[in-house]
Amino acid sequence: MPEVATHNPEETTALGRSWGQSAEPGLVVGMTGKLGAGKTQIVKGMAQGLGIKDRVLSPTFSLVHQYTSGRIPLVHIDLYRLDTPSQVIGAGLEQFIYDPTTVVVIEWVERWFGNEPPALVPPGVYRAVRIETLGETSRRITYDDTRA
Ligand SMILES: Nc1ncnc2c1ncn2[C@@H]1O[C@H](COP(=O)(O)OP(=O)(O)O)[C@@H](O)[C@H]1O
Ligand SMILES: [Mg+2]
Structure with a gap:
């Protein structure tokens, strides 16, 4: 399973940017x-990689933000305020x-x-992403793709 260590926010954004650059329609990225x-x-990096110029803000209250100015439409969902699948x-x-x-x-x-x-x-790909906080600015990011 791919694993990336980052040491500052920019390195994490750069990983997202590469995902945005290589993304194909149907990609779903689920993050823990x-x-x-x-x-x-x-997500900010993914938006950059998709060529989206808008500022990306977390949809913590609205649950979903959609960006259509890039190469592929981007849907950003934040479930922080929800607790259960039925919600x-x-x-x-x-x-x-x-x-x-x-x-x-x-x-x-x-x-x-x-x-x-x-x-x-199909042809969706699900990328399961886990980000672990190892220190103030140290993160371990592991991810794994499943194809529909
Ligand atoms: N290596 C790193 N990768 C990502 N963010 C980092 C890193 N080091 C420090 N940070 C900081 O951690 C915070 C991450 O915030 P954010 O992306 O909103 O987290 P989340 O969406 O998981 O709650 C930012 O303030 C960022 O500057
Ligand atoms: Mg967030």
């Missing part, structure tokens, strides 16, 4: 990691992961799927 781990930093479904978020034309990135994904990858529509 405690508050301040760097999940949103990765996620109730909030109407399920439709997004079944859209094979977008890139979707989800913070606090374990609140929705636990440790299971979601069922995707």
Whole structure:
């Protein structure tokens, strides 16, 4: 399983940027990691890599932000304020992961799927990402792709 060590926010953003540059429609990135781990930093990088010029802010209250100015539409979901899968479904978020034309990135994904990858529509790829906080600026990022 790929593992990347980062030592400052810029290195984490750079990893996200490379994912954004190589992303294909149907990619769903699900991220686990405690508050301040760097999940949103990765999304900022993905937006850059997709050529999105808008500023990326965490959709902590709105649950979802959509960016359409890049190479592929980006959907950014943050489940921090939700606790259970039924709340996620109730909030109407399920439709997004079944859209094979977008890139979707989800913070606090374990609140929705636990440790299971979601069922995707082909040609979707699910990238399971775990960010561990090792120190003030030290992070270990592991990820693994499952293809629909
Ligand atoms: N190596 C690193 N990778 C990512 N963020 C880092 C790193 N070192 C320090 N930070 C800081 O940690 C915070 C991460 O915030 P954020 O991306 O919003 O976390 P999350 O979305 O996981 O809650 C930022 O303030 C960032 O500057
Ligand atoms: Mg965040």
